[in-house]
Amino acid sequence: MDDLDGVAGPVPGFGVAGKARVTVRQLLDHTGGLPFAMVPPPLGPDRIGDLEAKTAAICAMPAVYAPGTRSICTSGVGFGLLGQILVNTDPHKRGFAQIAKEELFAPLGRENTGFGAPLDAPGRVPVSFTPQNTKPSTPMMLRMLETAMDENAVVPSGNACATIDDVSRFTELFRGRGTCNGYRAISAVLFDCARQNHTGDFLHEAFGFEVEARGLDPVPARFTLLGGYVRGTGTCSTRPDSPPRPRPSPPSAAPRRASWSTPSAI
Structure with missing residues (x-):
């Protein structure tokens, strides 16, 4: 696939209600017109691990803004669609967790x-919240994490478990620009492209309520295509109280295309 390909092709039923132009890249950089939600409505938190049901709900919902014009963190719904794309296009008809295990982790x-x-795995860490970060939604979040996120829950944006040693090894994939343990997950050129700021001067609108409530400066998005942020200059999502500085320039009007056939050949 190509990261500028449309999502509607590999996900039948998605390209309706303002979502026909959404691309794979826009799911990666959180600009695909989807809402900020862990679970798409009308599903409840107990369905967070049902990838098929979540995909159907996302396909039915309308875009909440014109794709490519804003940035709202959509890991819950956008990354869920990316996981569904992997499942739908896998020639071996594997589930998401198996694909990740065989093509990346192993x-x-x-x-x-x-x-x-x-849920009773000895390596699981108990979920807890500090008093400062306890909100009305905290009980719901606790129930979801402690009852729905089990071995059968398919959550591409989370629910991954690892030892600290494995996490350390994964950081070597970034230090090696896409190569670790003699395995090239992605090319160095693609890695360098993916780790850049792909949202220009868009604001991170998922922080809107926090910004208003705390009287903070707006937080830039600065999303990469690797599932995280880059610091750049100015305020950062990890330091929302930093003094404002000039924002980064918008992304190029002609972004570099990235194509792949199988995970091992990226």
Whole structure:
């Protein structure tokens, strides 16, 4: 696939209600017109691990803004669609967790990493919230994490479990510009492209309520295509109280295209 390909092709039923032009890249950089939600309505938190049901709900919902014009963190719904694309296009008809295990974790030597773990697994860390970060939604979040995120929950944006040693090995993938343990997950050129700021001077609108409530400066998005942020200059999502500075320039009008056939050949 190509990261500028439309999502509607590999996900039948998606390209309706203002979503026909959404691309794979826009799911990666959180500009695809989808809402900020862990679970798409009308599903409840108990369905967070049902990838098929979540995909159907996302396909039915309208875009909440014109794709490519704003940036709202959509890991819950956008990354869920990316996981569904992997499943829909896999020639071996594997599930998401199996694809991740066989095409990424195992080749990288991460034997103790995977998506999903039994609720009584000894390695699970109890969920807790500090008093400062306890909100009306906290009880719901606790129930979801402690009852729905089990070994059968398919959550491409989370629910992954690993040992600290495996996490350390994964950081070597970034230090190696896409190569670790003798395995090339992505090319160095593609890695360098993916790690840049792909949202220009868009604001991180998922922080809107926090910004208003705390009287903070707007937080720039600065999303990469690797699932995280880059610092750049100015305020940062990890330091929302930093003094404002000039924002980065918008992304190029002609972004570099990235194509791949199989994960091992990226």
